[in-house]
Amino acid sequence: MPMKRISYKNIASPKGFQATGIHCGLKHKKKDLALLISEVPASVAGVFTTNAIKAAPLLVTKDVVYQTGKMQAIIINAGNANACTGKQGMTDAYAMQKLTAEKFGIANNLVGVASTGVIGEIMKMEPVTNGIQQLEPIDELEGAISFSQAIMTTDTVTKNTSYQTIIDGKEVIIAGTAKGSGMIEPNMATMLGFITTDANIESSHLQTALTSITDITFNAITVDGDTSTNDMVIVMANGLAENKTLTPDHPDWEDFIQTLHAVAQDLAKMIAKDGEGATKLIEVEVKGAISNAEARKIAKTVVGSPLVKTAVFGNDANWGRIIAAVGYSGATLDPYAITIHIGVTKVVENGEPVPFSEKDLIVYLKQPEVKIFVDIHQGNGQGTAWGCDLTYDYVQINATYRS
Amino acid sequence: MPMKRISYKNIASPKGFQATGIHCGLKHKKKDLALLISEVPASVAGVFTTNAIKAAPLLVTKDVVYQTGKMQAIIINAGNANACTGKQGMTDAYAMQKLTAEKFGIANNLVGVASTGVIGEIMKMEPVTNGIQQLEPIDELEGAISFSQAIMTTDTVTKNTSYQTIIDGKEVIIAGTAKGSGMIEPNMATMLGFITTDANIESSHLQTALTSITDITFNAITVDGDTSTNDMVIVMANGLAENKTLTPDHPDWEDFIQTLHAVAQDLAKMIAKDGEGATKLIEVEVKGAISNAEARKIAKTVVGSPLVKTAVFGNDANWGRIIAAVGYSGATLDPYAITIHIGVTKVVENGEPVPFSEKDLIVYLKQPEVKIFVDIHQGNGQGTAWGCDLTYDYVQINATYRS
Known part of the structure; x- marks a missing residue:
């Protein structure tokens, strides 16, 4: 059952x-x-x-x-x-x-x-x-x-x-x-x-x-x-x-x-979701890695990037920071075989920008849960990681924790 | 010459x-x-x-x-x-x-x-x-x-x-x-x-x-x-x-x-020192690692810790975050052989707290350059890394970069 x-x-x-x-x-x-x-x-x-x-x-x-x-x-x-x-x-x-x-x-x-x-x-x-x-x-x-x-x-x-x-x-x-x-x-x-x-x-x-x-x-x-x-x-x-x-x-x-x-x-x-100072849950799902472990590594690198986290906080569809994080994750990849979606909106295909409605994406980014999908087309490995945005409140909480 | x-x-x-x-x-x-x-x-x-x-x-x-x-x-x-x-x-x-x-x-x-x-x-x-x-x-x-x-x-x-x-x-x-x-x-x-x-x-x-x-x-x-x-x-x-x-x-x-x-x-x-939103340069000097590379790894881990960075921003002598970062650096170490100084003030010896004047350390932490010394007493490796504090302005700059 x-x-x-x-x-x-x-x-x-x-x-x-x-x-x-x-x-x-x-x-x-x-x-x-x-x-x-x-x-x-x-x-x-x-x-x-x-x-x-x-x-x-x-x-x-x-x-x-x-x-x-x-x-x-x-x-x-x-x-x-x-x-x-x-x-x-x-x-x-x-x-x-x-x-x-x-x-x-x-x-x-x-x-x-x-x-x-x-x-x-x-x-x-x-x-x-x-x-x-x-x-x-x-x-x-x-x-x-x-x-x-x-x-x-x-x-x-x-x-x-x-x-x-x-x-x-x-x-x-x-x-x-x-x-x-x-x-x-x-x-x-x-x-x-x-x-x-x-x-x-x-x-x-x-x-x-x-x-x-x-x-x-x-x-x-x-x-x-x-x-x-x-x-x-x-x-x-x-x-x-x-x-x-x-x-x-x-x-x-x-x-x-x-x-x-x-x-x-x-x-x-x-x-x-309850990360210190967080306003949003970020979910990053990666497909096409050479193993599940590599997919999780990419997902965690993206969701852990302070620049991605601040961009999500600022409702900024700055996919350049997402692809940069994919790049430095250390995973095996081909820069010209990367597809990225933010929600249902495709923003990168074959490693290059795709035209999209910035206005629609801002509306999406204002939701309490933001999903990012990355496909690197190298194999069957997949994995998901979760994190949160980086906000003024994170700094405030941690600059004064013992006070 | x-x-x-x-x-x-x-x-x-x-x-x-x-x-x-x-x-x-x-x-x-x-x-x-x-x-x-x-x-x-x-x-x-x-x-x-x-x-x-x-x-x-x-x-x-x-x-x-x-x-x-x-x-x-x-x-x-x-x-x-x-x-x-x-x-x-x-x-x-x-x-x-x-x-x-x-x-x-x-x-x-x-x-x-x-x-x-x-x-x-x-x-x-x-x-x-x-x-x-x-x-x-x-x-x-x-x-x-x-x-x-x-x-x-x-x-x-x-x-x-x-x-x-x-x-x-x-x-x-x-x-x-x-x-x-x-x-x-x-x-x-x-x-x-x-x-x-x-x-x-x-x-x-x-x-x-x-x-x-x-x-x-x-x-x-x-x-x-x-x-x-x-x-x-x-x-x-x-x-x-x-x-x-x-x-x-x-x-x-x-x-x-x-x-x-x-x-x-x-x-x-x-x-x-000019890191986005930074108010201070942080220098971490590590001695006693088993190699220079391990010493640098520890130094970079400490100086890169968001919790250490926010504590320095908040003038908080929160050495617990420093030793925690040393611990997760991945370097070979003995938890009971760690000494930490913030400036000239010893805060940890043999991995345990040492009494110190919190008031004096706050004065030190308000300087534009904060130095942290870590000795792990395992060998002769040494290394230094530099970073900056994590501030509200970092979040502000990066939440609105493309706006």
């Missing part, structure tokens, strides 16, 4: 999951401490930042994912990244893990930790310690909403999505929430993603699924080219839907992958 | 060189057509954009540099890049070459052509054709100034430098001028550089010298990470200083290299 999107479901909807988010005091007023918990230990998969500088909580969570192979709860704070904080940072991250484990009566090594915020400041642990005691997760929409609020930094909107599918005749829900709006690229920077499902699947297969999907979703977005020290996407699958365990040989495996892909892609696009 | 900088000398100062710049009509009012010419054919070296999409004039000039191996004159227009203009673009670039050759009575294949401006618009050739007839180059400061004005696009200042040295007891002058302020990185994007000297040197050795120097000067600057279709640096050496021909075995070879390096570095820093 094909998956369907169910807008009123959330990360607390898969059987046995609960969530909450509260204000503990790391931020002035906003919620800043979140918890996601499963009734039983869940299979877990994770992808983590490729930055050589990794935050303390990320190291703790990596151990849960790769050593324990199961996760039952994850505690997240916003306002402080607990990165570049040395031994004290590790002590604090382990304390968050232990306090959460004690509060909910589970083993330390089943608790993940995530942090987001300013780099290089030692955590204020008193509000966190007190906050953990006050957490009361629930399996209702309210819990999921407060969770998604408490993980935000410069995000302007919460990011949630959920789908339902049928596996072995059992209803399975996959839901996700994410935060992230600056410092996003490549490879998921200052981005946190949490996906829950009641599907029954081993951690190793879940990891395979997540890794393959990450390349074409979370790793295909870019906001400003910076990669953070704290990023992770975690999937927890607690098996309470009671389907026969999913493996690549299971008849519904593809359906599960598609549903997980849909969740990840929704979250990725939401993050790109 | 060591070189010395001579501020009143210019690209028309080396013996036998003349320059001029006029308004021909590609721009509304500003100068837009420039010529540099030598009394005799000069040895020539060039470095060109690595963008796969190359503008027509660049292809014409590459042939002069690599096929003819000599250059006597170069004609430059601003206002139109003559890029992505197909066969008509090539016809127009050849026409500029031929008209210039005819006007000054020299062979076509001794004339270079360069263009800068909007990509993808067919050149208006009538103003260019008429303009070439009006060019009257002179060997005085006035000629060099009008030249440097006529090659500008969004540049806010002209960029000139000159040095004198003694080779075989003969006075040799090396002088340069450049334009470029947006779309600069990596590998010299929308940047034009012209260096003249009366030194006597074969083209092949001149090329060796230029190539080695380019890596640590023009290729070590970044404004917004975009690479243009039109960039080139040309060095013309006409031999009229009458020194014995320079080769790597010549006793004054190192002196020549140092002088050429000084000219190239001055121009590179001027370009970085």
